[in-house]
Amino acid sequence: MSYLYVSEQGASIGITANRFQVKYKDGLTRSIPVETLEVIEVFGNVQITTQCLIECLKRGVNVLFYSTNGAYYGRLISTSHVNVQRQRKQADIGKNEEFKLAFSKRIINAKIRNQIVILRRYVRSRKVDIERSVIEMQNMYKKIDGASTIEQVMGYEGTAAKTYFKILGTLIEPEFSFKGRSKRPPLDPFNSMISLGYSIIMNELYGKIEGKGLNPYFGVMHKDREKHPTLASDLMEEWRAVLIDSTVLSMINGHEITKEEFYTMTEQPGVFLEKDALRKYIKKLEGKFRTENKYLSYVDYSVSFRQALDMQIGQFIKAIETENPEEYFPIVIR
Structure with a gap:
């Protein structure tokens, strides 16, 4: 399983055709199959679409939010694993x-x-x-x-x-x-x-x-x-x-x-x-x-x-x- 870290300010994360896509301000994109991702960690001003967040909740992909200098804010996490x-x-x-x-x-x-x-x-x-x-x-x-x-x-x-x-x-x-x-x-x-x-x-x-x-x-x-x-x-x-x-x-x-x-x-x-x-x-x-x-x-x-x-x-x-x-x-x- 893979971890996705996004620290580029102004980047956005979405989902298209069963792949998480990161779009950077310079036009470059990065694509990751949804079934391989375990965690997304974002630093600072990074946007995540609602569709992407819903898919993360469905699949149990944790999303962690930090400030630009690494101060931890919180996380989005599914409750599907509660025992x-x-x-x-x-x-x-x-x-x-x-x-x-x-x-x-x-x-x-x-x-x-x-x-x-x-x-x-x-x-x-x-x-x-x-x-x-x-x-x-x-x-x-x-x-x-x-x-x-x-x-x-x-x-x-x-x-x-x-x-x-x-x-x-x-x-x-x-x-x-x-x-x-x-x-x-x-x-x-x-x-x-x-x-x-x-x-x-x-x-x-x-x-x-x-x-x-x-x-x-x-x-x-x-x-x-x-x-x-x-x-x-x-x-x-x-x-x-x-x-x-x-x-x-x-x-x-x-x-x-x-x-x-x-x-x-x-x-x-x-x-x-x-x-x-x-x-x-x-x-x-x-x-x-x-x-x-x-x-x-x-x-x-x-x-x-x-x-x-x-x-x-x-x-x-x-x-x-x-x-x-x-x-x-x-x-x-x-």
């Missing part, structure tokens, strides 16, 4: 503190391990000593085993994350160096790229979660927040470094993007991607999602990262239906 019994079970698990704690430990342990792998990968070409920082992060995931509350788990995660981003800022090209995580708004190019990437992956998970009959707002680890899909946030944690951080590091250190391809706005603070850079970044992310790997511990064959996202949600369903968090195996890279 009431599964959502009742999901809601019951939200009251099972033992399950929630054990599940959170598994997710955050894997997240920190993946962050360490990313640091080790990118230090190879840099004269930076990261061993002390790695030991600090290892101490955090070791402490997780003894945590008695989710708040403690998240506290260890937060400490590891601060160490991780502090070191990460020294492992990229000097002009892109940064001193830690900044968001809403991102204050430097690196944070701008990962913030957008996190938004994209969270909303991809949102659609896959709903597609399997779950409620994206019934989380396990993160505290409930109004209008925030906490389950998508939970399931995203193991993927942040694996999919987004690694892609951004690859682009920056591979000189695929320059600092001149970002802009700031006078009316509000923040650093954002120019339109051509945005298109380049989305293309790179899409390539990453399609990359095959053997990181899932419960299968002995290669799957794309996008397939792995879907399979992990299946594992989560298995875990809540059996009320056994050990049925869930977070991805751990090598």
Whole structure:
């Protein structure tokens, strides 16, 4: 199945003869068979015809809307996949503190391990000593085993994350160096790229979660927040470094993007991607999602990262239906 990203301002999306058609301002068109499309993501001033929206609802094609600089607005989604019994079970698990704690430990342990792998990968070409920082992060995931509350788990995660981003800022090209995580708004190019990437992956998970009959707002680890899909946030944690951080590091250190391809706005603070850079970044992310790997511990064959996202949600369903968090195996890279 394919994903359609449209960021060209003034473009329009319609449907003709069982094909989705994108018409650009310069007269060029792009055509995709309706049966192959899973998601449409639009950025900024892009028009979609009513006929196209109706076809998306009929076929269960999610349509996601972002601003020109990547702020998420919302989505159009069919309700054909709702599974009431599964959502009742999901809601019951939200009251099972033992399950929630054990599940959170598994997710955050894997997240920190993946962050360490990313640091080790990118230090190879840099004269930076990261061993002390790695030991600090290892101490955090070791402490997780003894945590008695989710708040403690998240506290260890937060400490590891601060160490991780502090070191990460020294492992990229000097002009892109940064001193830690900044968001809403991102204050430097690196944070701008990962913030957008996190938004994209969270909303991809949102659609896959709903597609399997779950409620994206019934989380396990993160505290409930109004209008925030906490389950998508939970399931995203193991993927942040694996999919987004690694892609951004690859682009920056591979000189695929320059600092001149970002802009700031006078009316509000923040650093954002120019339109051509945005298109380049989305293309790179899409390539990453399609990359095959053997990181899932419960299968002995290669799957794309996008397939792995879907399979992990299946594992989560298995875990809540059996009320056994050990049925869930977070991805751990090598």
